[in-house]
Amino acid sequence: MAKKILSRSDVIFEVIDARIPFETRNSVVESLARERNKRLFIIMNKVDLVPEKFARKVKKEIEKEIPVVLFSAHKGIGKRELENLIRKLSKENKLIKIGVLGYPNVGKSSVINKLKGKKVATTSPKPGMTRGEQLVKLAPNVFLIDTPGIITLEFQEDLAVKGSWIPEKLEQPVEIALKFLSKVLEKRPQAIKETYGVEPSPDPYETLVRIGERLNYRISGGNVDTERTAKKILWDWIKGNIKAYWM
Template identity: 40%
Template sequence: MSLRDVKRVIARADVVVEVVDARDPWATRSPEIERYAVRLGKPLLVVVNKSDLVPRDVLEKWRKVLEKHFPVVFISATKRMGTRMLWRSLRRVAPRKPRGKPVVAAVVGIPNVGKSTIINYLKGSHSVGTSPIPGFTKSITRLRAAGWLRVIDTPGVVPRMSQEELALRGALRPESLDDPVPAAKKLLELIMCKKPGLLKELYDVEAEDPVVFLENLARRRGLLGKGGVPLVEEAARIVLRDWQTGKNTFYLEPEDYGLSA
């Protein structure tokens, strides 16, 4: 799925729903998509998913930051938390359409933010109302979500950035990385600085240096090569995988980006 295709979808939509990850909302935004939606005059709703993984006071900080740009709703699609507010927010931001004409919402976001879970919730029992959109590949479909709403489902858009940054945003699986260690080191540095006790809690491993931590984790998990050398690459993939799947509940706050509420 190219960015050009997503822009074409946005051009056909009445409202854009951008899904971001509550653990790092700022980095999982899609600024280019946001700018394009604004340029076309399309209302945009930011849906902060996985909100159950972040304390409420931190979510409130993010609300104040994000609402300076767009309307925001916090949900956990897997736990059905905030989903009623999602429907209300969609109603509020969507333009009025002539009777009998549904609002078309384009749901966008980078991979692994939980976009598909939100789409599955929205379409609910109406999942049978699926049809391809003329002019697009089969990977883009229009789904009936309610009598007044149709959802355009698009695959996640991968931002143009390094493999390391993509992995930290959850947009690239650890197995796909040529070298997972730099991304894991950066994540570990953040955790060691902000919430060092979390690593001991998760892995029962302690170290003040990211590389030493990966070596110790590899030894603890029995990930050893010839001569008992710890396989730090495999340990790095474990760390990144746990972050991407939510097993590691580390989160970032606005002040980590120099943002004030």
């Protein structure tokens, strides 16, 4: 799919998640774009979920390699800058097709809808909702190609931490939630208290249990339902309810 879109596109917009910008960069997409001499821009979506200082720091780092537009499809941040970029690109070609690529749930369809000014692409907090490529006319000579999320050869647990895998489809949701919690406890532990109102423990499992107790997720016998709690945590991450971020 990535190769097909790259061959059809004049320009590539790689959409990444501002909360985990380097983890949602796709090295395969970027190298394929370079190999085919395609102009590549990174659209760092969801900047409304991170501090501005953090977003600017990430932008500065990535722009050592690739131009970056800070964007929020939810808040409209960066819309004018992106429109100006597209306008500039369109003046260089009689017809321009822009391939919009990225991992599931980074907000590719939301970016397209914001640029179009109405819903033309399927959006959902559930990763993988775009089933096939869609051609969206933005101007008489400008088309955007919306695509399903590009998943390269990665472990299920890594995709889940990126928010790119539906929690119900995970074989070991508790293990993956613990991996995610370990990262949050290392990078921004206060996000746990902000979201769930519980004091996090240095131990990820104990933190998960405390969250389950607060949510009153129980199994017969009164013990915490760790699997249900794990899925809830992962869904809260996908939906942007947990305000954690890292480089």
